[in-house]
Amino acid sequence: MTSSLHHRAIENLGTRIVSGDLPAGHLMLAEQLEEELQVSRSVIREAVRVLQSLGLVETTKRVGIRVLPASRWNPFDPQVIRWRLAGNARGAQLRSLAELRAAVEPVAAELAAQNAPAPLRLELVDVAYAMREAGNSGDVPRFLELDIHFHSLLLSGSGNEMFANLMGQVAETLTGRTVHGLMPDHPHEAPLQWHVDVAEAISRGDSAAAREASGRIMRRTISQMSDSWTEQPRVFIPVRR
Amino acid sequence: MTSSLHHRAIENLGTRIVSGDLPAGHLMLAEQLEEELQVSRSVIREAVRVLQSLGLVETTKRVGIRVLPASRWNPFDPQVIRWRLAGNARGAQLRSLAELRAAVEPVAAELAAQNAPAPLRLELVDVAYAMREAGNSGDVPRFLELDIHFHSLLLSGSGNEMFANLMGQVAETLTGRTVHGLMPDHPHEAPLQWHVDVAEAISRGDSAAAREASGRIMRRTISQMSDSWTEQPRVFIPVRR
DNA sequence: TGACACCGATGTGTGCAGACATCAAAACTC
DNA sequence: GAGTTTTGATGTCTGCACACATCGGTGTCA
Numbered sequence: 001m002t003s004s005l006h007h008r009a010i011e012n013l014g015t016r017i018v019s020g021d022l023p024a025g026h027l028m029l030a031e032q033l034e035e036e037l038q039v040s041r042s043v044i045r046e047a048v049r050v051l052q053s054l055g056l057v058e059t060t061k062r063v064g065i066r067v068l069p070a071s072r073w074n075p076f077d078p079q080v081i082r083w084r085l086a087g088n089a090r091g092a093q094l095r096s097l098a099e100l101r102a103a104v105e106p107v108a109a110e111l112a113a114q115n116a117p118a119p120l121r122l123e124l125v126d127v128a129y130a131m132r133e134a135g136n137s138g139d140v141p142r143f144l145e146l147d148i149h150f151h152s153l154l155l156s157g158s159g160n161e162m163f164a165n166l167m168g169q170v171a172e173t174l175t176g177r178t179v180h181g182l183m184p185d186h187p188h189e190a191p192l193q194w195h196v197d198v199a200e201a202i203s204r205g206d207s208a209a210a211r212e213a214s215g216r217i218m219r220r221t222i223s224q225m226s227d228s229w230t231e232q233p234r235v236f237i238p239v240r241r
Numbered sequence: 242m243t244s245s246l247h248h249r250a251i252e253n254l255g256t257r258i259v260s261g262d263l264p265a266g267h268l269m270l271a272e273q274l275e276e277e278l279q280v281s282r283s284v285i286r287e288a289v290r291v292l293q294s295l296g297l298v299e300t301t302k303r304v305g306i307r308v309l310p311a312s313r314w315n316p317f318d319p320q321v322i323r324w325r326l327a328g329n330a331r332g333a334q335l336r337s338l339a340e341l342r343a344a345v346e347p348v349a350a351e352l353a354a355q356n357a358p359a360p361l362r363l364e365l366v367d368v369a370y371a372m373r374e375a376g377n378s379g380d381v382p383r384f385l386e387l388d389i390h391f392h393s394l395l396l397s398g399s400g401n402e403m404f405a406n407l408m409g410q411v412a413e414t415l416t417g418r419t420v421h422g423l424m425p426d427h428p429h430e431a432p433l434q435w436h437v438d439v440a441e442a443i444s445r446g447d448s449a450a451a452r453e454a455s456g457r458i459m460r461r462t463i464s465q466m467s468d469s470w471t472e473q474p475r476v477f478i479p480v481r482r
Numbered sequence: 483t484g485a486c487a488c489c490g491a492t493g494t495g496t497g498c499a500g501a502c503a504t505c506a507a508a509a510c511t512c
Numbered sequence: 513g514a515g516t517t518t519t520g521a522t523g524t525c526t527g528c529a530c531a532c533a534t535c536g537g538t539g540t541c542a
Contacts (some may be wrong), residue, residue: 004523006290030495040525042283045496049247049287050294053320061495062533075403076317079294096403103348103404107340115475152480159475162316162337163344167480234356234400239393239408246497271522281498286522303506303521 005039009047010079012037017056017067018083024069033065054080071237081169085176091232097173098225102218104166105151108158109198109214113207116157121203124153128199135187143187144178150195154214157202182225191220246280250288251320253278258297258308259324265310274306295321312478322410326417332473338414339466343459345407346392349399350439350455354448357398362444365394369440376428384428385419391436395455398443423466432461 013033016022033044048065051057055072059065073080075096084093116124127150134143151174152167177183194217201209254274257263274285289306292298296313300306314321316337325334357365368391375384392415393408418424435458442450 006523010294042286042524042526045283046287046290050290053291053294059495060533061531062493062535064494070402074318075406077315096401099348099352099399099401100345100403103345104341107344111340117477120477149480156478156480158340159477160337160340161311161476161478162341164312164478165316167478235402236358236361236400237397237402237405237408239390239397283497283499300522301506302504302523303508303519305521 005043006046009033009037009039009043010050013047013051014054014056014079015083015086017051018073018080018089019087022067024067026067027063028065028067030065056080070235078168081172085172091229092235094173094176095225095229095232097169098222101166101170101173102222104163105154105218106211106214108155108160108163109202109210110207111159111163112154112157113202113205113210115159116202120153120157121199124150124157124199125196125203127153128196131195132192135192138186140178140183140185144174148174150199154198154202177225182228191217194220246284247287250274250278250280250284251291254288254292255295255297255320256324256327258292259314259321259330260328263308265308267308268304269306269308271306297321311476319409322413326413332470333476335414335417336466336470336473338410339463342407342411342414343463345404346395346459347452347455349396349401349404350443350451351448352400352404353395353398354443354446354451356400357443361394361398362440365391365398365440366437366444368394369437372436373433376433379427381419381424381426385415389415391440395439395443418466423469432458435461 013022022028030041030044030048033048034041037044048057048059052059054077055068055074057065057067075081081093081097084090112120112124127146131143131146131150134146148171151170155163155167155170158164194213197213198210198217201207201213254263263269271282271285271289274289275282278285289298289300293300295318296309296315298306298308316322322334322338325331353361353365368387372384372387372391375387389412392411396404396408396411399405435454438454439451439458442448442454
């Protein structure tokens with residue numbers, strides 16, 4: 001039911017708010033939204049309730065439905081991330097995700113070396129070898145698929161459900177990087193070997209080596225992507241006291 | 242409006258699902274929930290829509306409202322985190338948050354050293370000094386307050402809105418740690434100095450030193466808390482393909 | 483005359499009740 | 513077993529009553 005009226009209403013309002021089309025402070029009335037989207041009150045009310053839980057709007061009696069500033073949005077919500085990736089904040093969103101990934105993956109590798117179940121360790125090694133092959137043979141789509149699979153296994157193997165939940169976002173950044181031509185036709189030798197190093201370190205339970213090798217991959221990734229970020233302004237969320 | 246019927250319905254169902262009282266696969270009907278919570282259909286529907294957006298339930302025509310497994314929940318949603326902290330998964334949730342923090346803060350410190358606005362850097366140094374004083378004089382409540390403020394400034398100063406959003410969760414872990422008597426009456430000297438080191442490194446833009454000092458704090462924090470975690474089983478979220 | 487506290491009118495979200503539409507699971511027919 | 517019909521749940525729409533924050537008017541006091 002991805003195109004129910006409810007879903008479409010959320011999508012419509014969510015994209016417009018995140019894109020800045022409906023700026024912070026903008027006031028709307030439920031009745032006016034019914035008219036605009038040509039749906040009934042119940043649809044609007046249920047959609048507004050969801051947007052409220054995402055921190056995109058707040059409702060006040062006698063006032064209406066007010067759009068909240070970006071600092072109140074839940075930046076980890078998959079829908080908010082999707083809307084930002086689809087809009088003009090795409091660059092900033094990709095940078096945020098890449099930095100988050102850079103922070104998390106080395107620790108995830110360390111934890112996976114300590115805790116991952118045996119079958120997952122074996123699969124990780126297999127995938128790392130397959131990545132090296134696909135990379136050397138220039139099979140870009142297969143490489144992307146394996147790359148996503150590798151990092152998903154790593155996050156899953158950490159045994160931390162918050163890390164594991166980043167699988168989807170990581171897939172998004174890797175895909176975005178490939179689609180936007182930020183990847184060389186032939187991935188470089190060194191990063192391919194580092195992936196193998198991570199997998200083998202996890203496989204033998206060497207958490208320090210896993211962390212170190214993963215850190216190398218992340219530093220390389222960041223330095224490659226940072227060129228296309230420099231123009232994106234950073235946003236500083238004020239400290240709430 | 243924190244005690245509207247809508248809010249109470251979400252709270253009721255959310256806590257019961259997260260606590261395992263309503264297990265994955267459990268089926269409910271809207272009509273039955275109306276009866277049980279003694280509210281009208283619109284209240285139930287709006288609450289279910291919100292829970293649906295959090296990944297806690299799914300609705301199917303002709304079937305009803307089905308509780309989803311924990312692997313489908315959004316582990317970054319503040320409400321989900323709060324429900325887990327309030328229930329029997331408290332230990333696992335605190336560990337997840339601490340590991341996330343351990344991963345993020347060193348990178349946040351690095352970014353803050355590169356990007357934070359000047360006033361924030363100055364405030365960070367002030368707070369670090371005040372922390373050292375409060376720590377040495379054994380003023381626990383003030384120390385906790387300053388500790389939260391310090392780490393909030395650090396995350397905010399990174400200029401990454403996802404990092405900044407973790408302020409609330411970090412406050413929760415620090416408070417939880419203090420309330421549960423996991424903190425010594427007098428904080429140790431070394432960590433106090435490391436906080437000052439982080440602040441001064443950020444202040445002078447030395448990102449490597451900031452990351453290093455922050456990493457020391459995190460390693461100490463993890464090793465102190467890990468004693469109370471060992472009994473918590475880890476959950477491995479399967480890779481979705 | 484001016485400042486301030488009170489109070490009632492107004493408008494908008496919240497909650498309720500009932501109807502019909504839709505659609506997928508389940509039962510039935512061949 | 514394949515195709516069709518029935519059924520029962522969510523999806524959508526609508527009219528109404530209520531709660532309550534805001535605003536403007538009224539009255540009191542200095």
